[in-house]
Ligand SMILES: [Zn+2]
């Protein structure tokens with residue numbers, strides 16, 4: 218094949234074929250275009266505010282490494298005036314994080330950013346290895362995922378940081394859109410496509426509470442392929458390994474589907490992301506009549522499903538099954554409550570005629586369920602808790618009295634062996650000594 | 662083809678699959694040797710031959726094989742999500758499977774599928 222010239226500089230030889238538009242670029246032009254597009258994502262969505270301290274959720278993997286590198290570059294180039302720090306979570310899986318945490322430590326030096334590593338043991342009193350020892354290999358992904366969802370927020374609160382950025386890319390978002398579409402879960406779809414999620418400030422009275430942490434995804438429109446190419450051509454130091462507790466089959470299938478689609482039609486990934494956003498607007502505007510204007514900031518709470526952490530679609534046995542069931546019930550209620558809470562937030566009516574399902578798309582101005590439902594269609598729900606509140610145990614945003622993490626911890630701590638209990642108390646004391654009162658572990 | 666020397670490299674997690682980051686071809690280590698097909702006179706070595714040879718190393722380990730290639734059409738295709746770079750250039754710009762290997766080439770397989 219004869220070499221083609223770069224479409225931008227028309228001089229250098231093209232070495233990159235962009236998935237989104239098939240344009241052929243040389244290495245320097247690609248690096249610059251990639252950075253500029255992320256700058257555009259940041260500015261057009263007003264992600265950052267001057268003076269803000271931002272924690273980058275760093276795993277040492279390609280996405281967060283590229284995110285740290287690009288944000289460092291852009292903060293210098295465009296003078297965002299933000300302070301960037303790295304925050305890593307150590308699940309406490311022996312051997313698994315060692316190399317990736319070493320990578321993050323090198324990244325901290327390379328990008329001259331302060332790094333904090335927080336362990337599940339510090340945050341929850343349990344390492345994942347201890348959890349596995351307790352519950353077995355089946356279903357431990359549930360724990361890992363539920364704990365992980367809160368870990369960055371808890372960690373950020375500890376650092377006094379109010380904004381966490383994560384390396385979720387377009388492929389990740391497309392995968393999540395597909396999964397929620399295939400589950401028929403449009404409300405969740407609308408939450409997961411949002412570039413910014415935040416826990417609503419109206420609820421918290423404590424300004425330092427970790428219920429007020431904003432999360433954003435600056436790489437939301439960046440293709441995984443380009444992230445890997447960027448890392449490669451910039452010689453970035455990143456680490457790749459598989460989670461030894463592998464992802465559930467459903468997520469894996471969604472991912473394979475996305476990758477297959479990309480091969481046939483590379484623009485498909487961004488198209489799915491955009492479709493997800495459009496559907497999200499429909500769901501929200503039909504709920505609130507906010508015309509999608511509020512789609513940019515939505516509550517994240519416990520709804521974001523991440524990595525290997527999905528609690529859905531897993532089949533487990535025995536004790537885990539009942540735990541799963543309990544969580545699943547919580548989730549249904551969480552959906553409903555979250556909708557109520559979103560309505561309250563955006564100030565318009567209480568059109569919550571659906572008590573039985575949080576998964577149905579509402580159409581504006583159209584009452585569903587026919588005549589027999591009409592009489593009660595506009596009555597606010599009274600049978601259920603209406604307000605998204607804080608977990609009574611840890612203060613984390615939750616639609617339940619006790620959040621998922623605390624439910625799981627309760628189960629774990631109940632069955633903790635004698636010497637384990639002592640360890641737990643030690644961890645507790647340590648945590649309280651650190652001034653973090655986010656967990657009152659129940660050891661009863 | 663006897664005098665063509667090139668290398669294949671793996672990253673993004675694929676290095677674990679093959680147990681190393683770089684395999685020179687031909688290799689001085691016997692166990693690393695990749696079985697390339699016998700070519701007809703005048704036929705040149707193509708990337709697809711190299712992929713077949715690499716896949717053969719994973720034969721019998723189906724779970725691992727699927728992470729590298731998929732072959733339900735009678736020939737191997739690289740698993741979607743793996744990028745192939747020939748001398749740092751996207752293989753889609755170089756003719757993909759039909760690319761003719763040159764001496765000194767560096768072929769890099771990068772998986773994008775592993776954690777972020
Ligand atoms: Zn150029």
Ligand SMILES: [Zn+2]
Pocket residue numbers: 608609610611612613619620621622623624
């Ligand atoms: Zn809690």
